[in-house]
Amino acid sequence: MSDVVIKFQDVSKVYKLYSSTRKRLLGVFIKKIKYKKKNAVDNMSFEIQRGDSVALFGKNGAGKSTVLKMITGVAFPTSGEITVNGRVSALLELTSGFDQEMTGRENIYLKGHILGLKDNEIKSLENTIVEFSELNDYIDQPVRTYSSGMKARLGFAINVNIKPEILIVDEALSVGDAAFRTKCQKKINELIHSENITLLFVTHQMAVAEEFCKRGIVMKDGKIEFDGPVHEASEFYKKMYAIKK
Numbered sequence: 268m269s270d271v272v273i274k275f276q277d278v279s280k281v282y283k284l285y286s287s288t289r290k291r292l293l294g295v296f297i298k299k300i301k302y303k304k305k306n307a308v309d310n311m312s313f314e315i316q317r318g319d320s321v322a323l324f325g326k327n328g329a330g331k332s333t334v335l336k337m338i339t340g341v342a343f344p345t346s347g348e349i350t351v352n353g354r355v356s357a358l359l360e361l362t363s364g365f366d367q368e369m370t371g372r373e374n375i376y377l378k379g380h381i382l383g384l385k386d387n388e389i390k391s392l393e394n395t396i397v398e399f400s401e402l403n404d405y406i407d408q409p410v411r412t413y414s415s416g417m418k419a420r421l422g423f424a425i426n427v428n429i430k431p432e433i434l435i436v437d438e439a440l441s442v443g444d445a446a447f448r449t450k451c452q453k454k455i456n457e458l459i460h461s462e463n464i465t466l467l468f469v470t471h472q473m474a475v476a477e478e479f480c481k482r483g484i485v486m487k488d489g490k491i492e493f494d495g496p497v498h499e500a501s502e503f504y505k506k507m508y509a510i511k512k
Contacts, residue, residue: 270316270317271314271315271316271317271350271352272315272316272317272319272351272352272353272432272433272465273314273315273338273349273350273351273352273433273465273467274313274314274315274348274349274350275311275312275313275314275334275347275348275349276312276347276348276349276350277310277311277312277346277347277348278308278310278311278312278337278344278346278347278348278349279306279308279309279310279311279344279345279346279347279489280306280307280308280330280333280337280342280344280345280489281304281305281306281307281345282304282305282307283302283303283304283305284302284303284304284305285300285301285302286301286302290302306488306489307330307333307489308330308333308334308337308344308489309330309488309489309490310347310490311330311334311347311489311490311491312347313484313491313494315465315467316465317353317463317465318463318464318465319465319466319481319482320459320465320466320468320479320480320481320482321466321467321468321480321481321482321483321484322468322469322470322476322477322479322480322482322483322484322497322500322501323335323467323468323469323483323484323486324471324473324476324483324484324485324486324500324501324504325485325486325487325504326487326508328488329486329487329488329489330486330488330489330490331437331469331486332437332469333489334486335357335435335437335467335469337349338351338355338357338433338435338467339355339357339435351433353431353432353433353465354382354383354429354430354431354432354433355431355432355433355435356382356426356427356429356431356433356434356435357426357435357437358422358423358426358427358434358435358436358437364377364378364381364422365377365378365410365418365421365422366410367409367410367411368409368410368411369409369410370406370407370408370409370410371397371400371402371405371406371407371408371410371413371421372393372397372406372407374410374421374425375389375393375396375397375421375425376389378422378425379392379425379429382429384429392428392429392430395428396421396424396425396428397424399424399427399428399450399454400420400421400423400424401420401447402417402420402421405417406421420447423451427451427454427455427458431458431464432464432465433464433465433467434455434458434459434464434465434466434467435466435467435468435469436455436466436467436468436469436470437469437470452478455479456479459479466479466480468480473501473504473505476497476501477497477498477501480497481496481497482494482495482496482497482500483495483496483497483498483499483500483501483503483504484500485500485503485504485507487507492507
C-alpha cells in the first residue's frame, strides 16, 4: 500500500459566478448566459503521506474549503487528478446529513452506512459514540428536537469514533462548552498519536494548528505560497498579512 494518502496533481477548480440566481439557473441550459470565472484552486500540486498532520492556512477565499470539498468528494476538479487512499472522516458541517425524524441512535447507523461501515461495525462503536456525545437519554429522541449544539456533539462523536484513516477538521473544535471542547481536542490528539491517523486541519488559530500539526501549507488565491514545517508556515502567514503576534 502506498504511503501517499492524498495527492493533488495539477488540480484546478473553476466556479462560474452569475449576477443573479435566475441567470445561474438559465446558465444550466443556455451557454450564452454571461458569467465570471473564479479560480478557487489554481493548478495545485501536493502530496500528504500516511500519518502526516497538515495545517491549511489562508484567508477566506484562499481556496481551503474547496480543497477539502474535493478531497471528500463533495466537489470535483475542473482539471487535474486527485487521489485519496483511505476512509475519510470530515468534521466540516457537523450537523449536516442527519434525518430530522430519526433518533440520534438511528442517525448513528445512517451516518455509519453513508461512511461505508457495516451494521456489525457500527454496533461495536455505538456505545462509544453515545457515551462520547454526552446526549444521555436524548440519544433516543428525534434529532429535530435537538439544539444545534446537541447535533454538533453527535456529529463530532460519530466522525471521531468511526476509526477514520484520514481526518479532516475545519474549525470544528468550537463544539459545545469549554469542557466538551477540551474533550474533543484530547480525542483528536489521541487519534493522531496512537492510531497513525492522517490529519488535515484548517484553522485561523495559529497556536491550535501548531499544537496538532507538524506541517503547514499557506494558500492565497487558490495557489500554494508556502509548504513546510508548521511553525515556519505560521510565521510566513503572519508576515504575508502583517499579523501582529
